[in-house]
Amino acid sequence: xxxxxxxxxxxxxxxxxxxxxxxxxxxxxxxxxxxxxxxxxxxxxxxxxxxxxxxxxxxxxxxxxxxxxxxxxxxxxxxxxxxxxxxxxxxxxxxxxxxxxxxxxxxxxxxxxxxxxxxxxxxxxxxxxxxxxxxxxxxxxxxxxxxxxxxxxxxxxxxxxxxxxxxxxxxxxxxxxxxxxxxxxxxxxxxxxxxxxxxxxxxxxxxxxxxxxxxxxxxxxxxxxxxxxxxxxxxxxxxxxxxxxxxxxxxxxxxxxxxxxxxxxxxxxxxxxxxxxxxxxxxxxxxxxxxxxxxxxxxxxxxxxxxxxxxxxxxxxxxxxxxxxxxxxxxxxxxxxxxxxxxxxxxxxxxxxxxxxxxxxxxxxxxxxxxxxxxxxxxxxxxxxxxxxxxx
Amino acid sequence: xxxxxxxxxxxxxxxxxxxxxxxxxxxxxxxxxxxxxxxxxxxxxxxxxxxxxxxxxxxxxxxxxxxxxxxxxxxxxxxxxxxxxxxxxxxxxxxxxxxxxxxxxxxxxxxxxxxxxxxxxxxxxxxxxxxxxxxxxxxxxxxxxxxxxxxxxxxxxxxxxxxxxxxxxxxxxxxxxxxxxxxxxxxxxxxxxxxxxxxxxxxxxxxxxxxxxxxxxxxxxxxxxxxxxxxxxxxxxxxxxxxxxxxxxxxxxxxxxxxxxxxxxxxxxxxxxxxxxxxxxxxxxxxxxxxxxxxxxxxxxxxxxxxxxxxxxxxxxxxxxxxxxxxxxxxxxxxxxxxxxxxxxxxxxxxxxxxxxxxxxxxxxxxxxxxxxxxxxxxxxxxxxxxxxxxx
DNA sequence: TTCGTTTGTCCAGAGACTTGACAAAGCGAA
DNA sequence: TTCGCTTTGTCAAGTCTCTGGACAAACGAA
Numbered sequence: 001x002x003x004x005x006x007x008x009x010x011x012x013x014x015x016x017x018x019x020x021x022x023x024x025x026x027x028x029x030x031x032x033x034x035x036x037x038x039x040x041x042x043x044x045x046x047x048x049x050x051x052x053x054x055x056x057x058x059x060x061x062x063x064x065x066x067x068x069x070x071x072x073x074x075x076x077x078x079x080x081x082x083x084x085x086x087x088x089x090x091x092x093x094x095x096x097x098x099x100x101x102x103x104x105x106x107x108x109x110x111x112x113x114x115x116x117x118x119x120x121x122x123x124x125x126x127x128x129x130x131x132x133x134x135x136x137x138x139x140x141x142x143x144x145x146x147x148x149x150x151x152x153x154x155x156x157x158x159x160x161x162x163x164x165x166x167x168x169x170x171x172x173x174x175x176x177x178x179x180x181x182x183x184x185x186x187x188x189x190x191x192x193x194x195x196x197x198x199x200x201x202x203x204x205x206x207x208x209x210x211x212x213x214x215x216x217x218x219x220x221x222x223x224x225x226x227x228x229x230x231x232x233x234x235x236x237x238x239x240x241x242x243x244x245x246x247x248x249x250x251x252x253x254x255x256x257x258x259x260x261x262x263x264x265x266x267x268x269x270x271x272x273x274x275x276x277x278x279x280x281x282x283x284x285x286x287x288x289x290x291x292x293x294x295x296x297x298x299x300x301x302x303x304x305x306x307x308x309x310x311x312x313x314x315x316x317x318x319x320x321x322x323x324x325x326x327x328x329x330x331x332x333x334x335x336x337x338x339x340x341x342x343x344x345x346x347x348x349x350x351x352x353x354x355x356x357x358x359x360x361x362x363x364x365x366x367x368x369x370x371x372x373x374x375x376x377x378x379x380x381x382x383x384x385x386x387x388x389x390x391x392x
Numbered sequence: 393x394x395x396x397x398x399x400x401x402x403x404x405x406x407x408x409x410x411x412x413x414x415x416x417x418x419x420x421x422x423x424x425x426x427x428x429x430x431x432x433x434x435x436x437x438x439x440x441x442x443x444x445x446x447x448x449x450x451x452x453x454x455x456x457x458x459x460x461x462x463x464x465x466x467x468x469x470x471x472x473x474x475x476x477x478x479x480x481x482x483x484x485x486x487x488x489x490x491x492x493x494x495x496x497x498x499x500x501x502x503x504x505x506x507x508x509x510x511x512x513x514x515x516x517x518x519x520x521x522x523x524x525x526x527x528x529x530x531x532x533x534x535x536x537x538x539x540x541x542x543x544x545x546x547x548x549x550x551x552x553x554x555x556x557x558x559x560x561x562x563x564x565x566x567x568x569x570x571x572x573x574x575x576x577x578x579x580x581x582x583x584x585x586x587x588x589x590x591x592x593x594x595x596x597x598x599x600x601x602x603x604x605x606x607x608x609x610x611x612x613x614x615x616x617x618x619x620x621x622x623x624x625x626x627x628x629x630x631x632x633x634x635x636x637x638x639x640x641x642x643x644x645x646x647x648x649x650x651x652x653x654x655x656x657x658x659x660x661x662x663x664x665x666x667x668x669x670x671x672x673x674x675x676x677x678x679x680x681x682x683x684x685x686x687x688x689x690x691x692x693x694x695x696x697x698x699x700x701x702x703x704x705x706x707x708x709x710x711x712x713x714x715x716x717x718x719x720x721x722x723x724x725x726x727x728x729x730x731x732x733x734x735x736x737x738x739x740x741x742x743x744x745x746x747x748x749x750x751x752x753x754x755x756x757x758x759x760x761x762x763x764x765x766x767x768x769x770x771x772x773x774x775x776x777x778x779x780x781x782x783x784x
Numbered sequence: 785t786t787c788g789t790t791t792g793t794c795c796a797g798a799g800a801c802t803t804g805a806c807a808a809a810g811c812g813a814a
Numbered sequence: 815t816t817c818g819c820t821t822t823g824t825c826a827a828g829t830c831t832c833t834g835g836a837c838a839a840a841c842g843a844a
Contacts (some may be wrong), residue, residue, distance in 0.1 A: 075790020467821020
């Protein structure tokens, strides 16, 4: 037998069957609670016996709990079950460009306690130190079992090994952040790109029924997309899927921090918009000022912002044309621009792609904008540790 | 329990475990033969006992066969196994724009017998009749058990139901081609978009080790892509993934048959190139003439063709930027343009996307061009019926 | 109160993988 | 040639998990 053997998936065993069905029960309860054991049996196709057994071990694990009895439909009244919200706690981190945020999150996605630490120009090891501070601060005072730590950060991130391969503003390269924290805290750690995390947050906590395919575009200081296909986060061969911010839009104007010119990020990101608006109207120096000027219809500003929306729409048009995905969400500070801006994005996207595909696609704002990365990182951790949403 | 219950995947059962492991063995042998039972045990992680049992049923089914003994490595010499090439035969069809092709294919992807029927303007029911003729002609004279019929056709195709939702030049809309043929011939039938099929052909028969992600762009009369992500064909919510031919390239010149303007297809397809070249050099009236003129460096023609390559490169740049996929293959008649053309595509694609992503991506010609759709349709059928390559 | 229905659980049974053991088959050294 | 060691393929018993049938508990309605 030669050395470079074919790579095969894991074999199927009894234990895998068990785990899979346990996750099936867990996922049903996560998607919509409460359910009785009999409900779950009908829903999953398993027998009442099997469900009873599975539920037993899940209750022993503290992951689900009984919450009283439901209304009878002519027979014995069912015992209702739900995910035990505080069966586990998670720590979710958002390593943003201006500040690091962290929160303790429960299994329902409730944020129990959150902290923000300004970055103030720190990078490299100093930034790692800040991460440690954040986790230390969140870990005190919580006697609930900790499922692990989920981290979202800008840049190219290898989630399978927990390595930050490249993050411009933090000045990290090939940083094994995951293993480092795992060793320090002794709990599982997952690290993912912030836009990818955002997509998972919307999918896991805010979309019912869960779409198979979903694209979430996060427009903040940068522009990035999280792409969920067949119910799973798609990261690409090099973990760089969704890097829409650095695709060339043709017009080579402003230089981009990636070293090239004409990237979408130099046109449509908040950073670029604030700069462009500031050049016209010097009083505008930050996002707040820009948004206010846009909403107040200040001459010139409106056009700048809507032009950017148009370019973003072109990028979305490509996404729709290439992937034919029906759900596209926009999250981040751009949500403040409101429906005029969104309308421009929609028009532009629809104009640049085959009608049959575009007409079915919904382009909307996401549900959360501030904590979306924290929640998404938590969602990824839940998915990896508990199997919510992951279809084997 | 409310009516709109959450959609859950199938529960795991013993039988599924069995099927899964059987497919694991089958897939190992399909990827690289021959292997002994002991090899397979090491490769899959199953015990020798289990593998022996699985192999037994597969041999009884006629899907694999023993092919003598291998060299001993100090102990008893192993009995070598491989897929029985003619354990099943398949019929693969390519419903092209100018002609319908069909072939009998075996499990190794060998084409045993093929036919071509010119379309001669037929569409609608007449085209369906032609499909039936093709199958009838291929079915005679083959006593090997028929696994089924695989069909690749241009247009938007719902593979899950076997429906051609929309095919311009065949004038088909919502045609339930799959069920129709299933009823007539009593064997499983799969229908897929031709570019999607092409991608499956390259993945299934010509790429070792099998890449996780692969994009195959078929440039012929139209332009379409087949997108394989996480080892599976990705079709999108409306089965229209990969419709790169109808994304707007900005410059709104020629009207497209889809009703819009500036589509990639009006610039980079063979149909468009022949038309553009014909306008400059009236002696050019078909693909052959165009290719000859390009290779002979006829004034003006070269520029037209390379301009098209550049535009195609932009589209590939978007694909790479959005999906970060490392393997991109080009198939179809454009392969005749050779390395100059390919070089131009590569340059353009690399220029329009983040260096970190582009540098890892290989853009090459595919292995087959003529029979790629026939083989791909067969591959899809094999995948669905035998589970080769599909990871549950 | 009684009957029918629904729920949750217990017990036996079946399917598939694993473990341990063993015979068959081959290489190599004494 | 013979013996010992290794590898291969198979057999029997054991374990894990799902399934099917049966039963008691719980509830509404007559």
